[in-house]
Amino acid sequence: MSDERITVGARERAALIGEADGERRPATQLWKRLSRLDAWALPVAALAVWEVLSRLGLISPFLMPAPSTILGTLSDLAASGTLMQHLQASLVRVTIGFLLGTLLALPLATLVGLSRPVERLLDPTIQALRSIPSLAWVPLLLLWMGIDEAPKLTLIAIGAFFPIYMNAVAGIRGVDRKLVEIGQVYRFSPLKLARRIIIPAALPSLLTGLRLGLGMSWLYLVAAELIAATRGIGYMLSDGRETSRPDIVLGAILLLAALGKLSDGLLKWLEGRLLRWRDSFTGGDANASD
Amino acid sequence: MLQIKALGKRYGDFAALAGVTLSVAPGEIVSLVGPSGCGKSTLLRIVAGLDRGFTGSVTLAGRPVTSPSPEVGVVFQEPRLMPWLTVAENIAFGVEGLAPSATKVADAARQVGLGDFLTAYPRQLSGGMAQRCAIARALMPKPGILLLDEPFSALDAFTRMNLQDLVLRLTQQDGVTLLLVTHDVDEALYLSDRVLVLGCAPSQVQEEVTVDLPHPRDRRDGRFAALRTRVLTTLIDLQTPTAS
Numbered sequence: 454m455s456d457e458r459i460t461v462g463a464r465e466r467a468a469l470i471g472e473a474d475g476e477r478r479p480a481t482q483l484w485k486r487l488s489r490l491d492a493w494a495l496p497v498a499a500l501a502v503w504e505v506l507s508r509l510g511l512i513s514p515f516l517m518p519a520p521s522t523i524l525g526t527l528s529d530l531a532a533s534g535t536l537m538q539h540l541q542a543s544l545v546r547v548t549i550g551f552l553l554g555t556l557l558a559l560p561l562a563t564l565v566g567l568s569r570p571v572e573r574l575l576d577p578t579i580q581a582l583r584s585i586p587s588l589a590w591v592p593l594l595l596l597w598m599g600i601d602e603a604p605k606l607t608l609i610a611i612g613a614f615f616p617i618y619m620n621a622v623a624g625i626r627g628v629d630r631k632l633v634e635i636g637q638v639y640r641f642s643p644l645k646l647a648r649r650i651i652i653p654a655a656l657p658s659l660l661t662g663l664r665l666g667l668g669m670s671w672l673y674l675v676a677a678e679l680i681a682a683t684r685g686i687g688y689m690l691s692d693g694r695e696t697s698r699p700d701i702v703l704g705a706i707l708l709l710a711a712l713g714k715l716s717d718g719l720l721k722w723l724e725g726r727l728l729r730w731r732d733s734f735t736g737g738d739a740n741a742s743d
Numbered sequence: 744m745l746q747i748k749a750l751g752k753r754y755g756d757f758a759a760l761a762g763v764t765l766s767v768a769p770g771e772i773v774s775l776v777g778p779s780g781c782g783k784s785t786l787l788r789i790v791a792g793l794d795r796g797f798t799g800s801v802t803l804a805g806r807p808v809t810s811p812s813p814e815v816g817v818v819f820q821e822p823r824l825m826p827w828l829t830v831a832e833n834i835a836f837g838v839e840g841l842a843p844s845a846t847k848v849a850d851a852a853r854q855v856g857l858g859d860f861l862t863a864y865p866r867q868l869s870g871g872m873a874q875r876c877a878i879a880r881a882l883m884p885k886p887g888i889l890l891l892d893e894p895f896s897a898l899d900a901f902t903r904m905n906l907q908d909l910v911l912r913l914t915q916q917d918g919v920t921l922l923l924v925t926h927d928v929d930e931a932l933y934l935s936d937r938v939l940v941l942g943c944a945p946s947q948v949q950e951e952v953t954v955d956l957p958h959p960r961d962r963r964d965g966r967f968a969a970l971r972t973r974v975l976t977t978l979i980d981l982q983t984p985t986a987s
């Protein structure tokens with residue numbers, strides 16, 4: 454307990470500086486880099502087995518073409534430029550739909566979370582709307598908005614809205630009252646209280662909501678594009694089925710997996726940046742340091 | 744400095760405080776001890792302006808207390824630092840509107856031994872360091888009175904003694920009044936000019952022990968023994984009826 458002296462112990466300081474710089478011995482660093490590849494082991498192995506089984510003729514190419522065939526189909530589509538069009542259409546839809554859902558959910562959640570009267574006014578209705586399976590909106594959206602972009606964006610926004618809203622409200626309501634009291638001691642206005650204490654403290658839950666909401670956006674994108682679209686990855690799926698091209702269907706599925714993972718990775722990176730201060734369980738890895 | 748008259752506070756049917764009267768002179772150090780659940784924290788929260796809906800009167804420097812005031816600093820049992828802010832940002836947290844200069848904040852950090860930790864986050868601090876940071880934050884607005892609710896109770900004996908001396912050093916130079924709630928009778932006697940023993944049901948001041956020893960004091964001073972006996976006797980007497 455010598456480092457509790459008012460003059461700071463050297464050990465304390467070294468520990469702190471070491472952590473701040475993330476200094477590691479080279480061997481540990483190499484091990485860390487290698488262990489980052491472990492996420493690839495399973496998918497790569499699965500693809501390899503699949504390829505071998507296809508080449509040996511153990512899997513019917515009409516049901517499950519080999520990964521190399523799918524890759525060939527995708528690169529053909531890419532060469533003709535259609536793949537880019539599909540990708541672009543889907544990416545634009547997900548981005549706009551997700552942003553719409555976020556822009557609606559975050560302010561609403563903030564108001565509901567911060568104010569009991571607003572909660573009594575809005576939350577029961579929002580919960581009732583939430584209990585409607587979002588796909589049930591499809592016919593109505595098509596009737597109202599035609600089969601243009603509008604109903605697709607709306608459906609994606611609806612899908613993204615609820616997880617973002619729910620997690621943000623739960624995050625705000627989960628803020629430690631003891632921290633809020635510090636704001637009261639310093640006579641913060643309600644706005645400052647929200648800005649300086651409640652929102653930052655609710656940030657972890659808020660970001661979880663965003664990640665779930667983005668996942669939902671991809672889900673509803675596919676639903677929307679399966680129902681009515683002439684472009685997009687969902688369209689590739691239905692087009693592949695109608696023309697009996699399992700290679701196109703599987704190619705679209707692989708694209709969805711890659712895009713979903715990439716976009717989630719982006720948010721996860723943002724989460725890591727914004728929540729560096731967090732002091733919580735990071736998983737049972739003896740070498741783990743965030 | 745602080746005048747409390749016939750202070751009462753009810754939670755539903757339960758009287759947490761029933762007619763407490765006490766006063767604290769400017770620059771005085773007063774400790775409140777008493778059995779658990781007798782309303783010591785409640786009293787402190789009322790003085791801090793955090794709890795309303797009480798009966799009786801509480802005045803600070805002649806003005807009735809209705810809401811938190813920059814004249815009053817508070818240190819809780821837990822450090823209550825904002826985990827997303829650095830040590831420097833936490834220390835400046837209560838005076839942000841006044842835009843304190845970086846050197847002022849660094850000075851405050853140095854005074855509590857955190858000069859090398861300005862950019863550290865609370866998770867990188869030990870319990871004692873975190874509490875030191877909380878003390879620096881509370882003193883930043885230069886309060887006339889500092890309220891401390893069991894501020895050192897989560898710390899080990901050595902850290903506790905260090906922090907007791909630290910608080911004395913930081914507040915005595917500016918003549919800050921201290922009102923301290925503690926369960927540690929030795930801590931109360933070492934720090935205070937007066938120790939008040941708060942009783943339960945009804946919650947009232949049962950005993951007042953004046954510690955007429957000059958600062959700096961020696962913890963081993965034999966004159967503490969008699970005073971400790973007086974405080975403990977009252978505390979034990981208070982415990983007995985509730986235990987049966």
Ligand SMILES: Nc1ncnc2c1ncn2[C@@H]1O[C@H](COP(=O)(O)OP(=O)(O)OP(=O)(O)O)[C@@H](O)[C@H]1O
Binds near residue numbers: 754759777778781786
């Ligand atoms: N918000 C509240 N609602 C209802 N009852 C409360 C509330 N806060 C405190 N009480 C009650 O008031 C009484 C006094 O509580 P208080 O926290 O002031 O005690 P204390 O003297 O600080 O105890 P301790 O020494 O254990 O900290 C307790 O019996 C408690 O049950």
Ligand SMILES: [Mg+2]
Binds near residue numbers: 783784785892
């Ligand atoms: Mg208490």
